[in-house]
Amino acid sequence: MSTTVDASLMRHVNKRTVLGLLYQEKAISRSDISRTTGLNRATVSSLVDELIADQFVVEVGTGRSSGGRRPIILQFNTETGYVIGVDVQITHVTTVLANAGREVVFQHRRNIDAMAAPLDESALTRLIAEEIAVVKRVCPPSPHGLMGVGVGLPGLVDHQRGKAIYLPNLGITDWNVRDSLAAFESLPIFVDNDANCGAWSEYLSTRVPHLIFVNAGIGVGAGIIINGHLYRGAGGLAGEAGHHAISPTGDDCHCGNIGCWEQYASERAIQHSLAAAGALMPDILPSDFVDQCVREADAGNPIYLAAFETLAQHLGVGLVNLLNLFNPTAVFLSGTLAEAYHLMQPTLASIVETRAMFMNRHIPVTPASSISVALGAAGLALAQSIALLPTVL
Numbered sequence: 222m223s224t225t226v227d228a229s230l231m232r233h234v235n236k237r238t239v240l241g242l243l244y245q246e247k248a249i250s251r252s253d254i255s256r257t258t259g260l261n262r263a264t265v266s267s268l269v270d271e272l273i274a275d276q277f278v279v280e281v282g283t284g285r286s287s288g289g290r291r292p293i294i295l296q297f298n299t300e301t302g303y304v305i306g307v308d309v310q311i312t313h314v315t316t317v318l319a320n321a322g323r324e325v326v327f328q329h330r331r332n333i334d335a336m337a338a339p340l341d342e343s344a345l346t347r348l349i350a351e352e353i354a355v356v357k358r359v360c361p362p363s364p365h366g367l368m369g370v371g372v373g374l375p376g377l378v379d380h381q382r383g384k385a386i387y388l389p390n391l392g393i394t395d396w397n398v399r400d401s402l403a404a405f406e407s408l409p410i411f412v413d414n415d416a417n418c419g420a421w422s423e424y425l426s427t428r429v430p431h432l433i434f435v436n437a438g439i440g441v442g443a444g445i446i447i448n449g450h451l452y453r454g455a456g457g458l459a460g461e462a463g464h465h466a467i468s469p470t471g472d473d474c475h476c477g478n479i480g481c482w483e484q485y486a487s488e489r490a491i492q493h494s495l496a497a498a499g500a501l502m503p504d505i506l507p508s509d510f511v512d513q514c515v516r517e518a519d520a521g522n523p524i525y526l527a528a529f530e531t532l533a534q535h536l537g538v539g540l541v542n543l544l545n546l547f548n549p550t551a552v553f554l555s556g557t558l559a560e561a562y563h564l565m566q567p568t569l570a571s572i573v574e575t576r577a578m579f580m581n582r583h584i585p586v587t588p589a590s591s592i593s594v595a596l597g598a599a600g601l602a603l604a605q606s607i608a609l610l611p612t613v614l
């Protein structure tokens with residue numbers, strides 16, 4: 222009995238190894254798979270036959286011969302199915318449709334202005350369901366069809382239970398996103414923190430093994446990849462970089478601390494700088510607030526240029542802390558503040574070069590793709606839907 226179970230488990234593990242390799246490689250032959258994995262050629266052939274029958278793998282021609290028959294080249298079938306990724310922010314929702322090869326075939330952005338008109342759980346559920354429906358309508362036919370939906374949320378998320386524990390800037394606590402969406406949507410739903418989704422997406426795109434993804438907008442959060450794995454911490458809630466204090470005094474933060482990085486390196490920090498300089502500021506920021514400020518700064522308005530300079534200094538100090546703590550290979554900046562990257566880059570670079578420890582001064586801080594979070598959420602759904610793929614968990 223146990224021998225049968227062990228053999229079946231071993232076959233599953235081997236199949237996962239082979240599909241994982243095919244997913245990573247652009248093109249590979251059966252003998253290359255055998256050489257790379259150490260599995261014998263008969264086992265590889267049998268596993269590949271199953272994967273072809275399941276339409277996860279396709280034969281795409283022949284490669285160069287090293288003496289014998291020309292090898293048949295195999296590829297992961299990027300059209301085997303599709304996944305949807307949703308990035309929920311305070312000011313907008315971005316939704317993407319991606320194939321199994323993480324190629325985006327459709328994307329949609331909807332401004333929501335949750336600051337002006339707060340959304341409760343049921344309104345946000347309906348809004349996400351509407352965005353999923355928009356994307357579903359354009360999904361091409363494929364062997365496995367639509368396989369799942371990933372949702373990235375700005376706050377503390379219990380990814381195993383599909384629950385938002387606390388979304389501070391939306392004023393939402395203890396929301397079972399998966400159950401709520403199930404009333405509208407029959408696809409499997411996967412939920413994670415937005416910065417975790419972004420970090421996973423940048424990792425899959427760049428294969429940089431140690432990276433930090435900083436999502437900075439109304440709030441600030443980070444996703445941390447260590448040695449190719451998402452770092453979640455003991456309770457699954459690591460990455461609250463916005464709540465590491467950069468001042469022993471300062472404004473109260475909703476987390477209970479004072480002087481949090483988020484108070485100095487977010488949209489509200491720009492608002493405070495501008496108000497202190499005498500600019501008339503609305504109490505509630507419009508969804509295109511950073512956009513408007515960037516336009517003013519680009520036009521040479523000195524108040525706005527100074528606000529971005531102050532922002533860059535505070536953003537830079539927090540980034541240096543993260544560099545010195547994690548010694549990553551790269552940092553990716555995302556969120557609405559990334560729209561001002563060109564204004565902040567000289568100051569950010571100067572602070573990293575002068576204030577980081579010597580071994581961290583060369584680490585690049587670059588803007589992430591604007592759809593990283595949505596694509597990462599889609600990637601999480603993909604990894605959960607095809608159990609044979611490498612997973613982030």
Ligand SMILES: [Zn+2]
Pocket residue numbers: 463464465474475476477478479481483
């Ligand atoms: Zn805080």
